[in-house]
Amino acid sequence: MVADRGKKSKASDAAAEDDSNRIDQDLIVSVEKLQEVQDELEKVNEQASDEVLEVEQKYNEIRRPVYDKRNEVIKSIPDFWLTAFMSHPALGDLLSEEDQKIFKYFDSLYVEDFKDVASGYSITFNFKTNPYFEDAKLVKTFTFHEEGTTQITGTDIKWKEGMGIANGGEHDKKGNKRPPPEESFFTWFTETQQKDIADGFSDEVAEIIKEDLWPNPLKYFNNEADEEDTDGDEDDEEEKEEEEEDGEDEE
Numbered sequence: 001m002v003a004d005r006g007k008k009s010k011a012s013d014a015a016a017e018d019d020s021n022r023i024d025q026d027l028i029v030s031v032e033k034l035q036e037v038q039d040e041l042e043k044v045n046e047q048a049s050d051e052v053l054e055v056e057q058k059y060n061e062i063r064r065p066v067y068d069k070r071n072e073v074i075k076s077i078p079d080f081w082l083t084a085f086m087s088h089p090a091l092g093d094l095l096s097e098e099d100q101k102i103f104k105y106f107d108s109l110y111v112e113d114f115k116d117v118a119s120g121y122s123i124t125f126n127f128k129t130n131p132y133f134e135d136a137k138l139v140k141t142f143t144f145h146e147e148g149t150t151q152i153t154g155t156d157i158k159w160k161e162g163m164g165i166a167n168g169g170e171h172d173k174k175g176n177k178r179p180p181p182e183e184s185f186f187t188w189f190t191e192t193q194q195k196d197i198a199d200g201f202s203d204e205v206a207e208i209i210k211e212d213l214w215p216n217p218l219k220y221f222n223n224e225a226d227e228e229d230t231d232g233d234e235d236d237e238e239e240k241e242e243e244e245e246d247g248e249d250e251e
Contacts, residue, residue: 056117071108074217081106084220090208096182105130111214120144123209134158138189142206152203154189165190 074080082103086092095103108126120143127136135158143151159165165184188205213220 053117056113057115060113060117067110071110075107077221079104080221081109081217084213084217087220087223088208088213091205091213094185094188094205096184098182099185102127102130102132102186105132109209109214109217111210114143118144120150121210123206131160132163133160138186140189140192140206142203152192154192157186157189 082100085095085103086100105128106125107128110124110126111121112124113121120141122139122141125138127133127138129136135155138155138157140154141152143153145151157165165186191203218224
């Protein structure tokens, strides 16, 4: 009897081991199938991304003459870009008093994707002849490399005598002591180096200009962004008052 029990126990253990091996094998097969499906999905996603970029490139060409037309109209509006920048909740704080004087000569802005949209873009500030620097345009360019880095280049501004970022605008020729100059927006053009996207790099100023200001600068020129915030605050106040009234009625 004891021998029979031993045989049954061994047989039971062997059966359990076979079941376990079968489950492990089934799991491996299922995971492999899932990986195949996931790989197929990745191919579809890559194809979709490529086609989206093609569509974006197509419409960039269509938008170009419209942007040119818009820039020509903007040139007829005094201090348009100064007003739009100063009204922007993020960009306005970046302009020092001297920057605001320089921005009065700011003639037009242009944001342009490279022909291969995924490879980068440039932001160009065009200026009228002014007493601050020789350059007719200041450009900052972002080039995205396949290895995951971003190469940044910017115009080396040719400041006129007595002008410049380090000087906070015009020199005090009498030699009087002055407080330290405010940081200038124009230092942004000098922040040029290669950055690793994996390190979480992003140029917030460039992204705001490209994704927010450039598509509809009129919104900020008209202070519509502030009005939207005000409307939102008023709605919140009305909702709060209604809730308080409802609470009083229940009591």
